[in-house]
Amino acid sequence: MSRIWRLSAGATRYVATSLVLVTVLAALSAATPPRMLTFGMLALGPALAAASASPVAVLAVGAYAFAAAAAISTWQGLLGALDQTLRLLVIITITIISWALARHHRGLQAVAAEAAREREMLAAFAEQSSDAVIGSALDGTITTWNSAAERLYGYTAQEIVGSNFSRILPPERRDVLDRTLADLAAGRQLHLDEVRRIRRDGSDLLVSVAVTPIRDAGGRIVAAAATERDVTDKQRRIRAERMESLGQLAGGVAHDFNNLLAIILNYADLMADEVTPDGAADLARIRDAADRARTLTGQLLLFAKREPTQVETVDLNDVVTDARELLSRSIGGRVRLTCRPDPGPLPVRANRGRLDQILMNLVINARDAMPDGGDVVIATGRTSTHAEMTVRDTGTGMTAEVKERLFEPFFTTKPADRGTGLGLSTVYGIVTDAGGQIGVDSSPGAGTTFVIRLPLAPALSPVVLGAGGSS
Secondary structure (H helix, E strand, O other): HHHHHHHOOOHHHHHHHHHHHHHHHHHHHHHHOOOOOOOHHHHHHHHHHOOOOOHHHHHHHHHHHHHHHHHHHOOOOOOOOOOHHHHHHHHHHHHHHHHHHHHHHHHHHHHHHHHHHHHHHHHHHHHHHHOEEEEEEEEOOEEEEEEHHHHHHHHHHHOOOOOOOOHHHHHHHHHHHHHHHHHOOOOOOOEEEEEEEEOOOOOOOEEEEEEEEEOOOOOOOEEEEEEEEEHHHHHHHHHHHHHHHHHHHHHHHHHHHHHHHHHHHHHHHHHHHOOOOHHHHHHHHHHHHHHHHHHHHHHHHHOOOOOOEEEEEEEHHHHHHHHHHHHHHHHHHHHHHEEEEOOOEEEEEEHHHHHHHHHHHHHHHHHOOOOEEEEEEEEEEEEOEEEEEEEEEEOOOOOOHHOOOHHHHHHHHOOOOOOOOOOOHHHHHHHOOOOEEEEEEEOOOOOEEEEEEEEEOOOOOOOOEEEOOOO
16 A cells, blocks of 8 residues: 555645645635635646555545535535535546546556566666677767777767767778668668778777667667677687698698799700700690799799798888889779878888789789779788788678678689789788788678788898798
8 A cells, every 4th residue: 555655745745735735716706706606626636646656645645625615615605506516526627637638647657667667678788798888879989888889999988078079980981871870760770791890009900790770769760880809819810820721731832843844845945956846845735834833833832931032121101102103003093092101200121022912912903803993902000010001992791791802812703814813912911921911891782892901110231031930
């Protein structure tokens, strides 16, 4: 019974005000002439009590108003009169209606309280989740930032809430944000296995992302919620282990094959003076084929890090600037090449010729991904410990399955007569041999971005590394 009468502070004020109102109106009715029939105004009491959302309180105030009205009208000589009966019926009717309204109001309050408890529970789950949970408005403004997001990115909620989501995106992904927000506004869910993000200190990480549109009670999409999990170490470890295994296999095969090619070339040289002119032409074709095969095995050995490497201190800005003219001629007139070198020097320890080879391979791949033309942007920059070189195109992009195998030797999506599948594996070997990292960010229709990071280096004299060495 105590639970029935338990009222909130606001509801108690409504009930107390209703009782005072009935008392005041009763006193006024008693003081006025009977013909004015003012005792009927006591029906205002239960009507006001309905705001308390307590059906029992409404009935109590209604009973008090009925008793007061009946007593006053009887004292005024209206006992049994039609006017008394009608006004008492009005009080009863108003009390019943107010009771129904209070009951409905209480039901709404219970639903709202339950919804509030669920929201609090969901907020607690989000706050305690080991994954970063980020909420944003449909214009990209961050509205929610849990503790896992603070640990992952280094920003506190006070620092990041109210900022645009692009604050944690790499430059090459910021132009995709508007399209992503439009997809969410249309009700689409997004799942990305591996995308790049930027921490507060400028370092990058890889996250898996699931983004869901948020709807209000009316079903309208009003926001978006992203759940992000750090997969940097996992993906790099898996990729490194796979590439190491492939490197060992490719290096062993290439080394043995190189020995066989050396025998073929030696015998071709020995026979050159003993054959007819027609035979000499055949030997020349044999030598050409063997030389091409030796070039391929050289690429495999480079991927497997079994080729000696001469390194020197090179400014990455100079590599990009000096290669611009050659690259422009290589990609044709329908592809626009833009170079954006960093204002400051970016010294790295690497082989200059192989850095040129990296640029050529990546730019040619970008050209092939844009048969109808497009843009290629080469940019350099730095973090606290690394120099960065980014090659971004507006081509067809690639699926997650293709991206997973991108650096494997002999893997290619091009026709058999247009590629050997060794270009990107060679790039991978060069970068890792220089102590660096290479990452790719791409999705179908959104272009492709390669990011290469090489350790910043002081000025050092050139050295020669033996087979299998790294700079």
